[in-house]
Amino acid sequence: MLSTAHIKKIRLLHQKKHRTESGLFIAEGVKVVAELLKSNYNVKEILALPQWIDQNSSSLPANLQALPLTPKELARISTLSSPNMVLAVAEKPPDVLPDYTKVTGFMLMLDGIADPGNLGTILRTADWFGVDTVLCSPDCVEVYNPKVIQATMGSAFRVKTIYTDLAQVIDEIKGLVPVYGTFLSGENCYQTKFGSKGAIVIGSESHGISPIIESLVQKRLHIPTLSPGAESLNAAVACALVCAEINRASLIKI
Amino acid sequence: MLSTAHIKKIRLLHQKKHRTESGLFIAEGVKVVAELLKSNYNVKEILALPQWIDQNSSSLPANLQALPLTPKELARISTLSSPNMVLAVAEKPPDVLPDYTKVTGFMLMLDGIADPGNLGTILRTADWFGVDTVLCSPDCVEVYNPKVIQATMGSAFRVKTIYTDLAQVIDEIKGLVPVYGTFLSGENCYQTKFGSKGAIVIGSESHGISPIIESLVQKRLHIPTLSPGAESLNAAVACALVCAEINRASLIKI
Numbered sequence: 001m002l003s004t005a006h007i008k009k010i011r012l013l014h015q016k017k018h019r020t021e022s023g024l025f026i027a028e029g030v031k032v033v034a035e036l037l038k039s040n041y042n043v044k045e046i047l048a049l050p051q052w053i054d055q056n057s058s059s060l061p062a063n064l065q066a067l068p069l070t071p072k073e074l075a076r077i078s079t080l081s082s083p084n085m086v087l088a089v090a091e092k093p094p095d096v097l098p099d100y101t102k103v104t105g106f107m108l109m110l111d112g113i114a115d116p117g118n119l120g121t122i123l124r125t126a127d128w129f130g131v132d133t134v135l136c137s138p139d140c141v142e143v144y145n146p147k148v149i150q151a152t153m154g155s156a157f158r159v160k161t162i163y164t165d166l167a168q169v170i171d172e173i174k175g176l177v178p179v180y181g182t183f184l185s186g187e188n189c190y191q192t193k194f195g196s197k198g199a200i201v202i203g204s205e206s207h208g209i210s211p212i213i214e215s216l217v218q219k220r221l222h223i224p225t226l227s228p229g230a231e232s233l234n235a236a237v238a239c240a241l242v243c244a245e246i247n248r249a250s251l252i253k254i
Numbered sequence: 255m256l257s258t259a260h261i262k263k264i265r266l267l268h269q270k271k272h273r274t275e276s277g278l279f280i281a282e283g284v285k286v287v288a289e290l291l292k293s294n295y296n297v298k299e300i301l302a303l304p305q306w307i308d309q310n311s312s313s314l315p316a317n318l319q320a321l322p323l324t325p326k327e328l329a330r331i332s333t334l335s336s337p338n339m340v341l342a343v344a345e346k347p348p349d350v351l352p353d354y355t356k357v358t359g360f361m362l363m364l365d366g367i368a369d370p371g372n373l374g375t376i377l378r379t380a381d382w383f384g385v386d387t388v389l390c391s392p393d394c395v396e397v398y399n400p401k402v403i404q405a406t407m408g409s410a411f412r413v414k415t416i417y418t419d420l421a422q423v424i425d426e427i428k429g430l431v432p433v434y435g436t437f438l439s440g441e442n443c444y445q446t447k448f449g450s451k452g453a454i455v456i457g458s459e460s461h462g463i464s465p466i467i468e469s470l471v472q473k474r475l476h477i478p479t480l481s482p483g484a485e486s487l488n489a490a491v492a493c494a495l496v497c498a499e500i501n502r503a504s505l506i507k508i
Binding site: 038117121124125127128129130151153154155158188190191223224225226227229230231232233234236237240241244245247248250251252254 | 292371375378379381382383384405407408409412442444445477478479480481483484485486487488490491494495498501502504505506508
């Protein structure tokens with residue numbers, strides 16, 4: 001049986017403040033926990049229904065035992081409205097700032113993405129298209145928010161997500177890597193000739209790209225519409241369409 | 255001042271049961287209500303903060319007056335955690351079943367899309383790419399769910415969303431229109447030659463396309479990945495990527 005203190009300790013991780021203080025976060029559900037266990041994240045604790053433990057205990061690392069709990073106990077510590085078998089507590093990895101001037105390929109820069117589902121979907125899409133670095137402005141939602149982790153379906157553990165001052169990074173890479181941004185007007189992205197590297201800025205759901213970053217973008221991209229009435233796309237969808245277009249030559253050959 | 259009975263009547267529309275019984279739904283926020291007012295939906299009631307009324311009352315239809323309310327009253331009737339100026343109550347339009355054999359262009363078939371954000375994003379994307387008909391299996395989330403309406407950003411009022419038995423529709427159109435489905439394996443959609451019409455089946459977030467519908471799909475499409483670890487894409491993202499690819503020749507020319 002879980003002690004009240006133990007339940008309380010895990011429930012504190014539902015809040016950003018306590019995730020920041022402890023350096024820990026929660027990942028939940030069969031698929032997401034499986035991906036966490038495949039990653040090089042340091043998993044501190046697994047709490048699961050007996051069925052999950054029966055099926056998975058043999059594949060757990062030697063230093064990690066799963067604590068059995070009842071569906072009622074799982075519901076008390078879960079962040080989900082329908083808890084799914086297993087909950088893990090893991091350590092956030094240390095922030096390692098890459099040398100941006102040496103980045104190869106494309107990276108994403110998210111300017112104020114506030115919706116957890118959108119950030120999660122963007123990381124899942126980045127992973128799909130082989131984008132390994134996603135820079136987030138400090139006002140983006142936290143990647144260890146449980147809703148973000150769930151929406152990534154495990155991609156959060158493969159894509160490097162770094163919170164940083166985007167203007168400063170653009171200043172470092174300008175002249176070395178083209179900086180694109182998606183706007184409601186600009187060059188048709190289906191006519192753009194993308195090179196082998198670059199940075200793509202995606203603006204926030206409500207305000208688009210912020211004025212400071214907008215002034216630093218070198219190439220304004222636009223995703224054309226076939227409808228007279230539609231005015232904008234969801235940020236994660238816009239991001240996916242640009243990622244696909246950048247990589248289209250490789251995608252055709254797969 | 256809003257009466258308690260009035261508040262109660264609007265709050266009932268937060269629930270599907272009462273939306274079904276009354277034939278009414280809620281749309282909220284400056285942008286979504288503006289799109290609703292531009293549409294041919296029958297708007298029954300507008301409740302707004304005085305600032306909104308000052309700016310918009312002259313453009314309201316003659317038979318429609320906006321009822322002023324306080325931020326506190328708006329919060330009581332709102333479905334949003336941060337209410338945004340205005341809430342409208344409108345009538346659901348009657349279901350008009352098209353003659354599917356005469357459909358031109360592409361239509362979407364959603365098989366069990368359960369997440370309101372995903373359905374909303376799919377309708378917004380459909381609108382963007384000129385898809386005017388979206389068929390939903392009966393187990394899809396309701397389009398008049400307030401979270402769906404908000405996520406469409408007004409596209410719900412332009413795209414026809416019809417709840418129907420997808421298998422029956424496929425039976426009607428087979429031989430006339432190719433039926434595609436997106437799967438984790440199949441023909442690379444970037445190599446597919448799409449014609450000028452077709453139906454695209456998008457499966458549910460957790461189970462993909464259901465076995466009965468899968469057996470009726472004529473062409474299995476696959477969106478290739480550039481990552482060894484990624485296993486799937488968000489349903490709305492997959493839908494957007496296929497819609498873009500189908501329309502790529504037109505998009506390049508815009």
